[in-house]
Amino acid sequence: MKKISEAVVRRLPIYLRFLNELHVRNIQTVSSRDFGEKLGMNPAQIRKDLNYFGEFGKKGIGYDVPYLIEKIQQILKLDQTNHVALVGAGNLGHALCNYNIYLKSNMKITAVFDDFPEKIGSQINNLIVQPMNELTETVQSQKIRIGIITVPAIEAQNVADAFVKAGIEAILNFAPKIIKVPPEIKVHHADFTTELHSLAYYLD
Amino acid sequence: MKKISEAVVRRLPIYLRFLNELHVRNIQTVSSRDFGEKLGMNPAQIRKDLNYFGEFGKKGIGYDVPYLIEKIQQILKLDQTNHVALVGAGNLGHALCNYNIYLKSNMKITAVFDDFPEKIGSQINNLIVQPMNELTETVQSQKIRIGIITVPAIEAQNVADAFVKAGIEAILNFAPKIIKVPPEIKVHHADFTTELHSLAYYLD
DNA sequence: TAGATTGTTAATCGATTAACAATC
DNA sequence: TAGATTGTTAATCGATTAACAATC
Incomplete structure (x- = not known):
């Protein structure tokens, strides 16, 4: 092809x-x-x-x-259910988890991670926030292939590295920071701060 | 130029x-x-x-x-403070409001709107959620030039129309729906569902 | 001066659009 | 059949990259 x-x-x-x-x-x-x-x-x-x-x-x-x-x-491989892991249980992470319904059943966030002690064990919808050291095992047991990053910029690269190590194939990064991954991993950046900043250019 | x-x-x-x-x-x-x-x-x-x-x-x-x-x-006109209005006080709207700190002081969400009766009057950080019929007046009195849309897809075009009528110059649309505006208005789409769907293509 | 790096043109690469034969 | 619309090539348009003279 x-x-x-x-x-x-x-x-x-x-x-x-x-x-x-x-x-x-x-x-x-x-x-x-x-x-x-x-x-x-x-x-x-x-x-x-x-x-x-x-x-x-x-x-x-x-x-x-x-x-x-x-x-x-x-x-688009949307004829199968794709399992997604999300790291970063802050406001944005919460919002994305609640969006699940909009994504129809073919994209589903099935695991949420965070390393803040206060966050671990808390519940988002029907998911319990897990510590990062459980990432690899969960990704593999749940056959998760897509990862979402909603942590602060400074943590984004660490999370990306953890995703890669766990065997994730594609990453959607919301952190305002370009992350580096091996070429076989696909990354999309969904960084609304750069969107907003570039919009300002068009103001009269 | x-x-x-x-x-x-x-x-x-x-x-x-x-x-x-x-x-x-x-x-x-x-x-x-x-x-x-x-x-x-x-x-x-x-x-x-x-x-x-x-x-x-x-x-x-x-x-x-x-x-x-x-x-x-x-x-980028980021040497002045740009005031931003947000419509849609749901999870994503909340998340974006709390992001203000990350945007430094040159981009500031200064007004939040929603038309759900339960939302009107509620507080997000130091902002009070206003009804949509106050949009034009607030946009003009606060010199707001950028609008953010975080409502469901079905409402997105209505909000865009209201922004245009109120005199907004640029729109960042998070709703999974292409909105139509006059050519002098700049629109960026920040739709994470299409990002996620296109990522799936790259799965093995 | 010698080395480094910009500013900028020319070459390349890739994406979009126009046009039209094929055919439902 | 006549009208409509695809599939697809060729033309155009635009964006990226290479190359190098200018110069710090």
Whole structure:
């Protein structure tokens, strides 16, 4: 298979979300033109993106919504339940845990860790906050493959190292700090402070 | 001035954060090579990015850290205090309000809104949650120019519309929904569900 | 001076968009 | 059949990187 660029992969979840909205509204078919209009994207881009993975459309007709949902879910590996570990039981960690419902059942935070003595043993929803020294064992026994970092910047690299050692394959880092990991581990940064700072540039 | 691409603007806060780290460690000068190594970027890119805004370096020497911090802060308009309004006093909204300390004093959430009756009047740090019908007046009286959306997806567009009507210039949207605003308003999406979904693609 | 590093042009690389034959 | 829309190539656009003269 050709190498798929990260830009393409990042658009797939947006397509999926849009398709789910159509599905809820019982819309059976969608064209790349509809698609582009609603998402503010170029129709050719949407056709090209989807075509990296197969011929999902019908000429003259468009794309079948339920079929395309199924296909994108397969591509993104969202047709299986993905277990997620979160480190950092602060405000942001709490907020993300409570978001579980929004993530549907295919992404689930199943373990939470923190090394603050006051946090360990406390409960978030139905999860009990565990100490960091239990990370590797839990990751392996629960088949967790994705890790979320919601600790302060100064701790982020340590947590990333612990994730790597535990065998995590992908990391979503909310700490305002670039973390370094081996090339086979995928990292996304979700740092809202840099987002906010770059927004300020556009103020008049 | 030439048009600066968004990619460049998004890197400036990362440069700024790195420079602040150097400053704390009393490092006076930095070269684009050091820079690139620490941030995992190409040195030429860093020189080119900075050079869009002026000649901040010295040939043979590098960049003076405090001077470059000052310059980037000016470019990003972070040399003034920017007032921010947040709509959606849920878990995520709370978390972001408590993050204020991390944002230094140049970005400050100064008003919080929600339309849930149980939330109105409740307190987050030293802020009292206000009803949405007070948005425009507060935005104008407090000279708020940036808005944060932390409501459910279904409410996101309504809040965006209200922000636009109130005269907000830039929006950071955490809701998993693309919002549409007039072209003169700048929007960044900080949607962790799409981040997480695209990460799953890279699982083996 | 010699070594280092910027500023900046030119070359490369990659991503987006336009266009259209194929075909439902 | 006529109209619509995909799949896909070619053209365009934009961003990154290499290279090096200028100069501290």
